Amino acid sequence: MWADEAALDAAARRLDDWEAGFADRANRSRQLSARVQALTGTATNADRTVEVTVDASGALVDLRLDERTRQHSAAHTAKQIMQATRAAHADLLRQVTEAATSLLGADDPTGQAIVASYRHRLDPDARR
Numbered sequence: 001m002w003a004d005e006a007a008l009d010a011a012a013r014r015l016d017d018w019e020a021g022f023a024d025r026a027n028r029s030r031q032l033s034a035r036v037q038a039l040t041g042t043a044t045n046a047d048r049t050v051e052v053t054v055d056a057s058g059a060l061v062d063l064r065l066d067e068r069t070r071q072h073s074a075a076h077t078a079k080q081i082m083q084a085t086r087a088a089h090a091d092l093l094r095q096v097t098e099a100a101t102s103l104l105g106a107d108d109p110t111g112q113a114i115v116a117s118y119r120h121r122l123d124p125d126a127r128r
Helices: 005-038 067-071 074-104 109-124
Strands: 041-044 050-054 058-066
Touching: 005 074, 005 109, 041 074, 050 074, 058 074, 074 109
Parallel strands: none
Antiparallel strands: 041 050, 050 058
């Protein structure tokens, strides 16, 4: 099947290179998964009376309200919480994008798919 040993050696090297590349990609993907799971997004509103933190899935994990929120209506405070939550989601998406780009590269299809998934879940405008 192989005309000479050189062709066989070249084929074996290509296979070894492919296997090493696959192993490296799998390792970087595991690193990305671990890094993303540890991320949180945090944001405050303009007057710094509301601070929101979301976990890696985008779920609210901390909410801090300054005493000054008592000077406003509940509707106003609720609006501020929602705005800060959207900003925390944007912060999380930015961090996920940076992590994917730094570990996998900007053009990597896996990284792009991960970022697109987060964008779809966290950005209401992306769902329209």
